[in-house]
Structure formats: structure tokens, C-alpha cells
Amino acid sequence: MSSDKTLSWAFAEEQMVENDLVAQARSTAEDLGISAVSPATGSLLRILSSVSGARTAVEVGTGTGVSGLYLLQGSDSLTLTTIDVEAEAQRAAREVFARAGIRASRTRLIKGRSADILPRLADHSYDLVLIDGDPEEAPGDAEEALRILRPGGLLIVARALLDGKVADPARREPETVAIRGLVKDVLEQSPLCALVPIGSGLLLAQATQTP
Numbered sequence: 001m002s003s004d005k006t007l008s009w010a011f012a013e014e015q016m017v018e019n020d021l022v023a024q025a026r027s028t029a030e031d032l033g034i035s036a037v038s039p040a041t042g043s044l045l046r047i048l049s050s051v052s053g054a055r056t057a058v059e060v061g062t063g064t065g066v067s068g069l070y071l072l073q074g075s076d077s078l079t080l081t082t083i084d085v086e087a088e089a090q091r092a093a094r095e096v097f098a099r100a101g102i103r104a105s106r107t108r109l110i111k112g113r114s115a116d117i118l119p120r121l122a123d124h125s126y127d128l129v130l131i132d133g134d135p136e137e138a139p140g141d142a143e144e145a146l147r148i149l150r151p152g153g154l155l156i157v158a159r160a161l162l163d164g165k166v167a168d169p170a171r172r173e174p175e176t177v178a179i180r181g182l183v184k185d186v187l188e189q190s191p192l193c194a195l196v197p198i199g200s201g202l203l204l205a206q207a208t209q210t211p
């Protein structure tokens with residue numbers, strides 16, 4: 001990447017001043033070794049949550065609640081179902097949602113693997129799905145996401161560029177191969193989609209039809 005693009009990328013991140021609660025959730029994530037969405041990515045999630053008019057969202061990968069807070073702060077009408085395998089991270093997320101004044105009825109935190117939980121969610125019932133769990137499981141998560149999204153709903157895949165690994169054909173780790181394949185499939189199959197090089201990359205697609 002040319003240095004001007006790298007500078008612009010860093011500049012976009014630096015402009016986003018996070019409130020104390022998000023900063024606290026980010027600090028807890030760092031303590032637990034969890035990689036939260038970047039400030040610029042979070043800001044984009046917040047505005048997407050707002051302008052999409054989404055009322056029901058599902059997130060794979062609660063972490064300590066950074067991305068969830070951004071989504072919930074984008075719209076007071078949004079309720080969030082969020083899934084993670086790590087109980088300690090979810091405890092931290094629950095605390096930060098409460099400290100942010102988010103009513104408990106607006107969040108449903110489910111501990112478990114996405115591959116076990118997503119199949120239990122009803123068809124065509126959600127307006128927005130954010131996938132930010134295990135990259136190797138992202139293709140399966142995305143398939144489930146397209147089933148549970150209503151037509152016109154928004155699929156978002158975080159870390160869609162895996163910090164440059166997806167763009168480098170020499171990188172063949174299982175997680176890179178999985179995300180690269182998912183990005184290719186979504187871009188080929190979705191009439192309305194975008195791959196945004198922000199943070200670790202954000203893939204956006206509007207659900208048109210269900211399997």
C-alpha cells in the first residue's frame with residue numbers, strides 16, 4: 001500500500017474519539033486478549049445501525065461488547081442477540097451494556113458456538129447480522145446469517161481483510177482461505193455489496209434471497 005493510503009487509513013482511525021464506556025470495553029478486551037473492532041470500524045457500524053433502521057440484530061463474537069455498544073448506540077430501537085463462546089468476555093459485555101444505560105430487554109447474550117446457536121434462530125427474522133467470531137467458521141456463519149436475515153437485511157462481516165492476509169495470495173492459512181473464499185462468494189453473488197478497507201476490513205451485503 002502506498003504511504004499516502006496508510007496515512008489516510010491511520011488518520012481515519014485517529015479522528016474517532018471513543019466515549020469512556022467504549023474505551024473501557026476496549027481496555028478489558030485487550031486484557032483478555034480479544035481483538036475488538038477498530039474505532040473507525042465501530043463508527044461505521046454505528047451509522048449503519050442508525051441509517052438501516054434495523055430493529056433486530058444478531059452478532060457472532062460478543063467479545064467485551066465494543067462492537068455491540070456501537071450497534072446499540074446507533075439506534076435506540078435496536079435489540080441485539082449476541083453470541084460468544086467465552087463467558088468471561090460476555091460478563092464484561094453485560095456490565096458495559098448496563099453501565100451504558102441500555103435496558104436489559106434490548107440485549108440477549110447467548111454463550112455458545114455460533115455453529116450451534118445460529119441454526120436455532122428463526123428464518124427471515126433479523127434486520128442485521130454482524131459476523132466477528134472464528135474466521136474459519138465465518139463461511140458457515142454467513143450461510144446461516146443469510147437464512148435468518150429478512151430479504152433486504154444487512155450482512156456485515158468484520159475482519160474481512162484479516163489485516164492484509166486476504167489480499168496476499170501467498171497466505172494460505174485455513175482462516176485466510178476461509179475468509180478469502182467468503183469474500184469472493186459474497187462479492188460474486190450479492191448485487192448490493194461492498195468491501196470496505198477500514199480497520200481489518202468490513203464486508204457488507206444486502207440479503208436478497210434465502211437458500
Ligand SMILES: C[S@@+](CC[C@H](N)C(=O)[O-])C[C@H]1O[C@@H](n2cnc3c(N)ncnc32)[C@H](O)[C@@H]1O
Pocket residue numbers: 029034035036037060061062063064065066067068083084085086089112113114115132133134137
Ligand atoms: C474478534 S473477537 C470479537 C470482538 C467483538 N466483536 C468486538 O468488537 O468487541 C472474536 C470473538 O469471537 C468469539 N468466538 C470465537 N469462536 C467463536 C464461535 N465459534 N462462536 C461464537 N463466538 C466465537 C471469541 O471468544 C471472541 O470473543
